[in-house]
Amino acid sequence: MSSRRGSFLDGARTVAPVMVGIVPFGLVAGAAAVRVGLSGLHAVGLSVLVFAGASQLAAIELLGDNTPAAVVVVTVLVINLRMTMYSASLAPYLQEFSTRWRAAMAYILTDQAYALSVAEFRADESVNRKWYYLGTAVPLWVVWQICTVVGVVVGARVPDSLPLQFAVPLTFLAILVPTITDSPSAVAAGVGGSIAVVGSGLPLNLGLITGAVTGVVAGLVVETGWFR
Template structure:
């Protein structure tokens, strides 16, 4: 468990600003401090939590908020399926706790650590919880701090720009290939168009996400086909 906390330490520094933004943005969106804390504890998911806050601030339908959060967090299903065999000997309530604190960082660090086959199931669990629970504690503390700070920020500061800026900071480093660039451009364009043309129930965000995924897959397949054709031509 100490090893897990130590390995997570550098990541904690990185997630702190996002927690502050999530708390402050929740207040700016019109949530009460209690609602903001409840959202952070129940959802505990950076990207989907920020998206939910943005939609709540836009008076979106609750169903749209929930579906958006589920779509953004679908990757957790793959993480769960991948890491589940390592937790099979654990009792059900341990598995439930582990599933609640599952995050991208906890999954990545734990799977890398589990390459050491000398670890037993208890040691795997303790390492995972060392990473995941430390992330949870820092996220909640920073969210609460953001709530306190956000409640005192005057409207003239334009706090509503905080969430889009956070998403841009996550997006730009992730665009490393042409298919990802295509997905980002198409998804972003559709989402913005949905907002401009007033798509009902704020469904533009979900439509943008789906359009981005489809466009990225098509671009990836076409690039792969072009690469194979080029290789075949060179062989001939």
């Protein structure tokens, strides 16, 4: 088995290029929070507690619109349903570790950490899985929290003409495109994305929720052959 230090550093080196998209993403999250009226403490607390960029931004938008708390919670849960699928995919590789370790890994799970780790686990059976995973996930957590704090501090000073918000879709596109490897994933991405765009004007972020749910269902229909 690879050494702990070596596997951790390998994971950290692999995730390093992803930081280019994470930095502006975190800045946007911090700046958006203070712009809708959240205090710096609340913004940082939300970042530490939730630690999920897309759902954080959705929650911040809804909180800024004085949306009922129940709707905010449901929106966050729906957006993060993909983490359940990520966890199920990683479980066979991490089942040998204690419940405490797996709980910690679950907390720092992100799209990027999942994609990079599962690819490495499939390609190299000798890698120290726990430490490689931590090498990809921990730097992301640290950079995200730092950037959120910086966004909170300087967010009000960033001119509206600076399109930091484009970092969010670009980051997810960079993760999404390599994962579209078959018909079910292509259908899920196409259907979910199209419905989310069409419904972008719906209140309470319902367009995003509808797109996410419909995309998952469409992918399952193709994968299982229900339409035949």
